[in-house]
Amino acid sequence: MSIQTFTETQTDVSQFASIHNARVRRYFRRNNQDQSEIAKQRAFLQSRLTIDPLKDSKIDCVFKCLWFDLQIANAFENVGKFYGMPIRQFQSEVAFKPQLCFTFREREINKQDLPLRTYKLEKQISFRLNDQNIPKTNQQLKLLAQKIKTKFWTANKAYNYTCGLISFRYKDDDNGYRLSIDMNTKASAAKLIDLLLDIQNVKYLESNLRSTKFTKPTVPERELILQNRVTKPIRGRTGKLYLYRVEYKHSGIVDKILIDQMGNISI
Structure with missing residues (x-):
């Protein structure tokens, strides 16, 4: 039939x-x-x-x-997003602030990260640009991209870090930063945060940093949503992440890739 x-x-x-x-x-x-x-x-x-x-x-x-x-x-599931401020601000009375978004990605899947996964781990960190640092022309945007590349590419090698089981949170509301990064050591977290802050010439203050260590579950957690039992992605995935892409996000225009995975400035 x-x-x-x-x-x-x-x-x-x-x-x-x-x-x-x-x-x-x-x-x-x-x-x-x-x-x-x-x-x-x-x-x-x-x-x-x-x-x-x-x-x-x-x-x-x-x-x-x-x-x-x-x-x-x-x-x-494959992308863990950590935003300094929301990429989109929906309140009509709040003016949208342009964002820089950094994407970090594995080059090889960490085979020691159990249970085994078939995808490459990605993390994103973003933060808003303060008024005095918002590019007004493409040339200013290109200068911003060059400044970022100088800090995050050394001898054509992209900045990298190991994603770990300690969650570091950096809060500086005066300058518009609320960052969250999972790493293994305080020193490595402070180094990355300092680089991010320095893009806008903001000083890193250790007193703004907090940390929480968490235990990776051996069994995926389940949550009841609208009477359906849903399996949640496993928290605590680990691996060596390399800077993969830097984007400029501004409401009303298409997201612009400032620097690609090869370290090329795309502006």
């Missing part, structure tokens, strides 16, 4: 496909900052996950929905 298609309930399926395909297009929308290989991957996944209600069987539709949901879940 052949597999039935959705053509018998075309109206319902067209509505379903329209909603699903809109989500797919939005998630894989083209980004002018993408490298050619990433752009190809976006286009490939968008094509494979788009539902054709006239051709796809019921199994095909369910499979594409599940595949898409897993794609989103993996994206959120």
Whole structure:
């Protein structure tokens, strides 16, 4: 017996496909900052996950929905985001402050980080730029990128650190910093935080630093959300992370990559 298609309930399926395909297009929308290989991957996944209600069987539709949901879940699970201030400020009465966003990424998966994972660990650190440091021209933005590269690339080698089991929090509200970084030693955390602060010529104060050591769970934690038992990502993933990308985020314009993974200034 052949597999039935959705053509018998075309109206319902067209509505379903329209909603699903809109989500797919939005998630894989083209980004002018993408490298050619990433752009190809976006286009490939968008094509494979788009539902054709006239051709796809019921199994095909369910499979594409599940595949898409897993794609989103993996994206959120694989990236640990630590923001100095919110990337987006939704209160209409609060003026948005431009942000610098640093992405650190493993080059090789840490095989000692159990349970085993198949993805490369990523962490992000971001903070707002104070009024006097907001670039007004592309040339000023390029000078900012050069200043960052001088601090975070030495002899064409990207800055790196080991992600550990001590959570260090640095709070300096006067200058707009609330940073959180997981490392193994206070000295390594202080070094990275000092480099970040120095971009805006802000002085590091040890009195602003707090730390909490946590134990990595052996079994993933589960949480009850809307009567569904959900498995949470394992906290405490460890690995050696290298500076992978530095971005400039400003409301109203496309995010700009200042420095790419090779240390090239992209402005």
